[in-house]
Amino acid sequence: MAFKIRKDLAYRRVGGELFVVDAAGARLHELNGTAAIIWEGLDKGLSEAELAAGLAGEFEVGEAEARADVKEFVSGLRRAGLLEEK
Amino acid sequence: MAMSRAVLKIAGSGLSFKSDFKGIISVLGRRYAPFIVSGFGGLQFDCSEGPARLSPFRPEVKWAGSRLELARGDFRAALDTRSGRGTLTAAPNEQCLDAFLRSLISSLLIRDGGLMLHSAGILKSGKAWLFPGKSGAGKSTLSKLAAAAGAEVISDEINMLRFERGRWRVYGSPFWGEMRSGGRQGSWPLGGVFLPKKAARHRVAPCGKAEAFRVLLRCAVNFSRENREAAAVMSSAARLLAAEPHRLEFSKKDAGFLELVG
Structure with missing residues (x-):
């Protein structure tokens, strides 16, 4: 199943961190490092496989490790209710 | 019944309130005395008095185009920001009007980049x-x-x-x-x-x-x-x-x- 960022979220990158405001849930989320990169990739509509390939290239880690990181992060975002099905 | 009116200027916004009832106007005049101005202009609210219900306590703010709606247990307001005309039903006490003005002015400031x-x-x-x-x-x-x-x-x-x-x-x-x-x-x-x-x-x-x-x-x-x-x-x-x-x-x-x- 593919997921995308909920349309009703506002986000902004400041000082190396990515701040996500869930106005409906009155919550502020903060992402840094890899998490912020994955978030921005999701916002561009990249698939999990494309995100993993990008991370593997940028951080010189194996694709399997990158894929696991992306999967775990996407699961976390789903649990936080920040993603919706494509 | 005589119409009474109070005009406030807060954060650069003129806010005019008129009512057939003196309650809201006299509370505004007392509570916001340093912010009362003479004359008219700005956003105009026709006011009526409502019950002092405590629930819900958190103001709810909704925009639909140029229309702003604000509601809490003890107040309900609608404003067309294009025409500058609106209505307010509120309990005539300081807590209620303070909450209304905070939610109104914060909403307007956000839309204005403030x-x-x-x-x-x-x-x-x-x-x-x-x-x-x-x-x-x-x-x-x-x-x-x-x-x-x-x-x-x-x-x-x-x-x-x-x-x-x-x-x-x-x-x-x-x-x-x-x-x-x-x-x-x-x-x-x-x-x-x-x-x-x-x-x-x-x-x-x-x-x-x-x-x-x-x-x-x-x-x-x-x-x-x-x-x-x-x-x-x-x-x-x-x-x-x-x-x-x-x-x-x-x-x-x-x-x-x-x-x-x-």
Whole structure:
């Protein structure tokens, strides 16, 4: 199943961190490092496989490790209710 | 029954209230006396009195195009910002009208690229210095120390900013915390922003942009649950970072921190 960022979220990158405001849930989320990169990739509509390939290239880690990181992060975002099905 | 009217000017917005009932108008006249102006103009509300229901307590704010709706247990308002005409049904007491005005003005400021900020505001050298923080951060303590040292306090709880001609201006505030002052009309250029922290001695330290942004977001007054308003608050908070916020450690012993500001 593919997921995308909920349309009703506002986000902004400041000082190396990515701040996500869930106005409906009155919550502020903060992402840094890899998490912020994955978030921005999701916002561009990249698939999990494309995100993993990008991370593997940028951080010189194996694709399997990158894929696991992306999967775990996407699961976390789903649990936080920040993603919706494509 | 005679029609009565009160006209306020808060954060640059003219707000005219008229009613067949004296209750709301007399509360507005008493509670916001320093912000009463003569004449008409600005946004106009036809008012009626309603019950003082306590639930729901949190104001609900909804925008639909140019129409703004505000509601809480004890008030309900609708405003067409294009025509400047609106209606308000509210309980005629200070708590209700204070909550209504906070939700109205914060909503209008956000749409105008401004902010209502939980903060202490202090005047020094003709400029406004803001100290944003949530409850317990030391806003009232800082304000009382500054006032005791002869400085004018804009508010110890809620300050309002507009971005005008490329610069931030801070407006006089009727919204206060422990000091319970009335405030006064006026606007001043923003001097700077300091994130307060109680400490053993006075000290100014650098503050990262992300840390300052986090505090500004948490201190911005925004009752809306809508994405557009959240994005506007983020945009204004990011613009406020240009004021290069610092961290201010302050001692409760005296107002020596004023010498470090400005």
